[in-house]
Amino acid sequence: MAADAENLSTLQLQFARFRRNRLAIASVWVLVLIVLACFLGPYLFPFTGEDADFDYISAPIDFSSPHLFGTDDYGRDLLVRTLEGGRVSLTIGFLGALVAGGIGVLYGAVAGFTGGRTDSLMMRLVEILYGFPYVILVILLSLLFGGGNIALFAAIVFTLWLTPAVIVRSQAEGLARREFVEAARAGGMTSTGIVLRHIVPNCFSVVIVYGSLLVPEVILSESFLSFLGIGIKEPQASWGNLIQTGTSAMDTDLRLLLLPGAFLVAVLLCLNFIADGLRDAFDPNDR
Amino acid sequence: MPSTPMTADPLLSVRDLRVTFRLPQGEVRAVDGVDFDLRKGEVLGIVGESGSGKSQILFALMGLLAGNGGASGKAMLGGRNLLALSPRQLDQVRGSEMSIVFQDPMTALNPYMRVGDQLAEGLIAHHGLSRDAAWKEAVAMLDRVRIPDPAARAQAYPHQFSGGMRQRVMIAMALLMKPAILLADEPTTALDVTIQAQVLDLIAELARETGTAVILVTHDLGVVARACDRVLVLYGGQVMEEAAIDTLFDHPRHPYTQGLLKAMPRMEGEESPRLGTIPGAPSARRGPGCPFAPRCDRKIVICDRESPPLLLEDDRRIACHVEAADAVA
Amino acid sequence: MPLLEVQALDVGYQIPGDGVLSAPRVLPIVREVSFDLEAGRTLGIVGESGCGKSTLGRAILRLNRPTGGSVKWQGQDMATFSADALRRKRAELQIIFQDPLAALDPRMTVLASVTRPLVTFAPGLSRKDREAKAREALERVGLGPEFASRYPHELSGGQAQRVGIARALVGGPKLVVCDEPVSALDVSVQAQVVNLLMDLQDQLGLALVFISHNLAVVRQMAHEVVVMCLGRVVEKAPRQAFFAGPLHPYSRALMDAVPEPDPKRERARRGTAITGEIPSVLNPPKGCVFATRCPLVQPRCHAERPELRDFPGGRQAACHFIEGAQ
Numbered sequence: 001m002a003a004d005a006e007n008l009s010t011l012q013l014q015f016a017r018f019r020r021n022r023l024a025i026a027s028v029w030v031l032v033l034i035v036l037a038c039f040l041g042p043y044l045f046p047f048t049g050e051d052a053d054f055d056y057i058s059a060p061i062d063f064s065s066p067h068l069f070g071t072d073d074y075g076r077d078l079l080v081r082t083l084e085g086g087r088v089s090l091t092i093g094f095l096g097a098l099v100a101g102g103i104g105v106l107y108g109a110v111a112g113f114t115g116g117r118t119d120s121l122m123m124r125l126v127e128i129l130y131g132f133p134y135v136i137l138v139i140l141l142s143l144l145f146g147g148g149n150i151a152l153f154a155a156i157v158f159t160l161w162l163t164p165a166v167i168v169r170s171q172a173e174g175l176a177r178r179e180f181v182e183a184a185r186a187g188g189m190t191s192t193g194i195v196l197r198h199i200v201p202n203c204f205s206v207v208i209v210y211g212s213l214l215v216p217e218v219i220l221s222e223s224f225l226s227f228l229g230i231g232i233k234e235p236q237a238s239w240g241n242l243i244q245t246g247t248s249a250m251d252t253d254l255r256l257l258l259l260p261g262a263f264l265v266a267v268l269l270c271l272n273f274i275a276d277g278l279r280d281a282f283d284p285n286d287r
Numbered sequence: 288m289p290s291t292p293m294t295a296d297p298l299l300s301v302r303d304l305r306v307t308f309r310l311p312q313g314e315v316r317a318v319d320g321v322d323f324d325l326r327k328g329e330v331l332g333i334v335g336e337s338g339s340g341k342s343q344i345l346f347a348l349m350g351l352l353a354g355n356g357g358a359s360g361k362a363m364l365g366g367r368n369l370l371a372l373s374p375r376q377l378d379q380v381r382g383s384e385m386s387i388v389f390q391d392p393m394t395a396l397n398p399y400m401r402v403g404d405q406l407a408e409g410l411i412a413h414h415g416l417s418r419d420a421a422w423k424e425a426v427a428m429l430d431r432v433r434i435p436d437p438a439a440r441a442q443a444y445p446h447q448f449s450g451g452m453r454q455r456v457m458i459a460m461a462l463l464m465k466p467a468i469l470l471a472d473e474p475t476t477a478l479d480v481t482i483q484a485q486v487l488d489l490i491a492e493l494a495r496e497t498g499t500a501v502i503l504v505t506h507d508l509g510v511v512a513r514a515c516d517r518v519l520v521l522y523g524g525q526v527m528e529e530a531a532i533d534t535l536f537d538h539p540r541h542p543y544t545q546g547l548l549k550a551m552p553r554m555e556g557e558e559s560p561r562l563g564t565i566p567g568a569p570s571a572r573r574g575p576g577c578p579f580a581p582r583c584d585r586k587i588v589i590c591d592r593e594s595p596p597l598l599l600e601d602d603r604r605i606a607c608h609v610e611a612a613d614a615v616a
Numbered sequence: 617m618p619l620l621e622v623q624a625l626d627v628g629y630q631i632p633g634d635g636v637l638s639a640p641r642v643l644p645i646v647r648e649v650s651f652d653l654e655a656g657r658t659l660g661i662v663g664e665s666g667c668g669k670s671t672l673g674r675a676i677l678r679l680n681r682p683t684g685g686s687v688k689w690q691g692q693d694m695a696t697f698s699a700d701a702l703r704r705k706r707a708e709l710q711i712i713f714q715d716p717l718a719a720l721d722p723r724m725t726v727l728a729s730v731t732r733p734l735v736t737f738a739p740g741l742s743r744k745d746r747e748a749k750a751r752e753a754l755e756r757v758g759l760g761p762e763f764a765s766r767y768p769h770e771l772s773g774g775q776a777q778r779v780g781i782a783r784a785l786v787g788g789p790k791l792v793v794c795d796e797p798v799s800a801l802d803v804s805v806q807a808q809v810v811n812l813l814m815d816l817q818d819q820l821g822l823a824l825v826f827i828s829h830n831l832a833v834v835r836q837m838a839h840e841v842v843v844m845c846l847g848r849v850v851e852k853a854p855r856q857a858f859f860a861g862p863l864h865p866y867s868r869a870l871m872d873a874v875p876e877p878d879p880k881r882e883r884a885r886r887g888t889a890i891t892g893e894i895p896s897v898l899n900p901p902k903g904c905v906f907a908t909r910c911p912l913v914q915p916r917c918h919a920e921r922p923e924l925r926d927f928p929g930g931r932q933a934a935c936h937f938i939e940g941a942q
Contacts, residue, residue: 009767010722179719185679186711187783188703188736197732201723336802337773433891449893450665479664480829481909484873484889491886506803509875513882532879550807552836554859554874555881561814562807562836568772569802 014205017281024277027270034267038086049081050235061255070255072245082259085237089219090267092153092238096218100157101211104164109199111165112172113191123169126162134159139230152231156221160214167210171203205282212275216268223264239264297324298467298500304360304370306343306352306524316573317343317356319524322597325468330494330501332515332532334508338569340524341504345470349387350377364468383413386461390473392453396445402429402456403441409464428459432489451482455489462493469494469501475510487514508551512536520544522569523578525594530603541607542586543579577608585609617691618652619791619823620676625649626684627668627675642683645671645897647847649685651840655790656817658824660838660855662831662870666897667844669827673793676825677709678702707737707787714796716776720768727764730754730783737787753782757812774805781812791823798833810836831874835859843867846895846905849924853931863933866906904935912937
């Protein structure tokens with residue numbers, strides 16, 4: 001194998017492959033734009049998403065008015081509300097994926113590497129948790145953690161770490177048998193060291209691909225719960241509760257559904273294309 | 288001197304075989320102009336290290352190259368050029384005139400079918416035999432390849448066989464169709480030493496009995512000495528030397544052949560404190576000259592510039608500028 | 617005092633019992649193996665699939681746990697080492713693997729792989745010092761500084777094996793177990809690595825346990841040869857005596873089966889390969905381990921397992937029909 005002037009690690013080669021996937025890169029850009037819009041956009045406006053503007057109650061879409069996409073029943077600007085809602089949903093989404101992924105990866109890596117009875121026990125626990133009906137579990141956990149947004153976040157994470165754990169566990173099991181792990185043990189490494197330094201980094205590709213699918217799952221989760229009324233509470237906006245409001249007004253006023261729906265769909269599509277691109281880039285058949 | 292004169296009635300005649308692979312970083316020439324003849328009933332060994340292109344020769348002949356590979360040149364069997372056949376024509380040739388045995392028998396056998404059924408399949412499809420007749424022939428062939436209790440074993444599944452026995456089943460499958468040529472790609476590399484000896488002896492014996500010609504690809508010169516009549520030494524996709532085995536092993540002339548023989552540890556004969564080595568490693572890079580030149584300790588200026596022609600000299604064919612120069616001198 | 621003393625070593629794996637409710641049973645992989653090894657010497661262990669040689673190699677390093685017998689390192693029984701002490705002792709007892717590329721973490725550079733063991737073996741050293749030692753080890757195996765930043769996928773098989781050797785050497789070992797280290801390499805590269813190991817043995821006084829199925833390579837490297845079959849030692853002999861005339865029928869069969877690049881020898885041997893399949897480890901034969909395939913087999917061989925007996929010249933063999941036991 002010819003060595004290039006700069007040695008490319010496996011990771012760098014994989015990302016180079018990802019960069020060649022135009023759909024994935026375009027999705028990255030769109031996502032970045034949406035994130036910037038949600039976090040910085042509201043500063044461009046003289047009002048917030050909670051300010052009621054009595055001059056413009058239920059205003060229609062009118063690009064000449066100060067409220068570009070109209071207002072809702074309370075006179076709150078729909079665009080700003082959607083952007084602010086995006087802040088909440090995206091934060092919960094990415095942060096939640098990170099935490100759920102992190103817990104799942106560690107749990108799975110330890111279970112897969114240790115094997116034997118410990119592995120069986122750990123996985124039985126996962127299976128039991130899988131058996132609980134999702135919504136009931138979230139409600140219970142939410143109540144357990146005292147209600148409120150933090151509790152909601154904790155509850156969502158608690159249910160979503162299970163799948164990354166299962167996926168990483170099977171990866172770890174395979175890796176544990178590889179010779180370089182034996183070599184590490186022969187080199188005096190402790191089991192903890194091996195899990196952290198050899199197993200987890202080599203699960204990276206699987207984790208990244210799955211992690212990028214986890215983000216939409218978390219966002220959808222939050223949206224669903226807010227939709228049910230047990231998520232983010234008014235007056236704070238999230239895409240979930242905006243969609244909830246929008247759906248109940250669907251027969252009469254589609255505008256309320258339009259913006260948050262469009263944003264949510266856009267983000268979900270982007271994340272899915274990115275996940276596809278990552279999966280192709282990390283294809284295990286290539287090196 | 289012309290490179291390869293026509294041997295008396297060769298069964299298979301390969302001229303200027305080239306196999307190229309299209310990769311994102313450019314083209315790779317795996318086989319770079321190989322000529323040889325195969326006579327009826329002879330066992331020809333093709334020996335080489337990684338990157339020599341030895342397996343690709345077999346795949347090209349059988350039309351089994353990967354999607355991004357292409358073969359050119361002539362491979363004349365029964366008046367037809369195998370490399371120019373359509374997939375359907377090749378299908379007919381495969382299995383009836385040419386069969387192949389691979390290194391890993393497990394992947395070549397269907398784990399969900401009984402062994403007897405897999406053997407009978409080809410006979411029923413290509414030769415139109417009834418199931419009973421095909422089964423009977425299958426059992427007879429299993430006996431021929433020395434599977435004990437063949438009638439019962441035919442009812443078993445591949446995972447119930449050991450590695451050596453599975454390889455024998457592969458050979459049975461390959462020979463059942465009575466092909467003119469059997470191609471074997473490293474057939475014993477994955478087997479234990481004692482089993483390897485059995486399988487090699489079996490291949491050589493069956494070849495003699497049935498008059499099937501064999502092309503045996505291997506990296507092991509010992510295997511060649513045991514099972515083959517003639518041997519082709521391949522490096523960098525080109526033939527370096529070709530001769531009958533006694534000729535080659537008694538008087539190797541090509542620097543690569545000599546280097547390989549010096550590098551092999553021996554079970555008999557004098558002990559040596561260190562093994563002879565060839566510096567460097569087989570590489571995929573191809574310059575304009577002789578592919579072995581970067582590692583050759585006898586090279587002269589022309590070796591890096593021009594690829595040496597394959598010349599016929601008395602008892603062998605050899606591609607080496609230095610040897611040619613010596614011969615003339 | 618020998619560096620390594622292995623006495624009546626048994627290693628087995630637990631497998632599920634025969635019925636659903638029955639207790640798990642121990643499947644013996646290595647049975648009653650004994651040998652000593654001195655500094656600067658090489659013990660060659662040969663055998664075919666299922667003979668237990670790889671398991672034995674790992675048991676010597678206590679990478680798996682014996683179920684019987686003992687392994688003494690420099691006079692101390694390894695079973696008495698605490699987990700921590702054992703981890704630090706590993707600097708002295710190292711291993712190189714059959715598949716050189718699989719033995720390297722694909723995400724670590726060559727330098728990182730070779731430096732890593734020093735974190736445990738030389739905890740007092742600064743990072744710079746550790747890396748300096750790693751570079752020294754790489755030089756010793758013939759890999760220049762340009763290799764330090766390479767990744768495993770950029771290495772050839774031979775280069776990767778050298779990295780493995782450098783990694784084993786970096787802690788200053790006294791013994792290195794070589795588990796089929798050249799089987800996956802091309803012939804010309806094999807010769808380079810064999811020569812390298814022999815040079816390193818001369819320079820560093822290493823004791824080597826060289827596990828291989830390739831008798832010819834063992835002849836090149838070993839001072840003493842042990843032949844294993846289904847977990848048991850069937851013959852042990854100094855190299856020259858062994859290759860001049862093996863005592864055990866299995867050793868003889870192995871030697872005859874190895875193909876040599878010598879057509880006359882091979883022609884004489886055509887058709888002499890022993891018949892029969894290698895017995896499964898799960899169902900070892902009663903009596904002599906070689907009884908099912910031995911050309912000299914008698915009814916006694918199936919009934920009674922031959923003991924390993926001593927013969928002149930420091931040799932041992934386990935067969936009923938060899939004369940001249942001491």
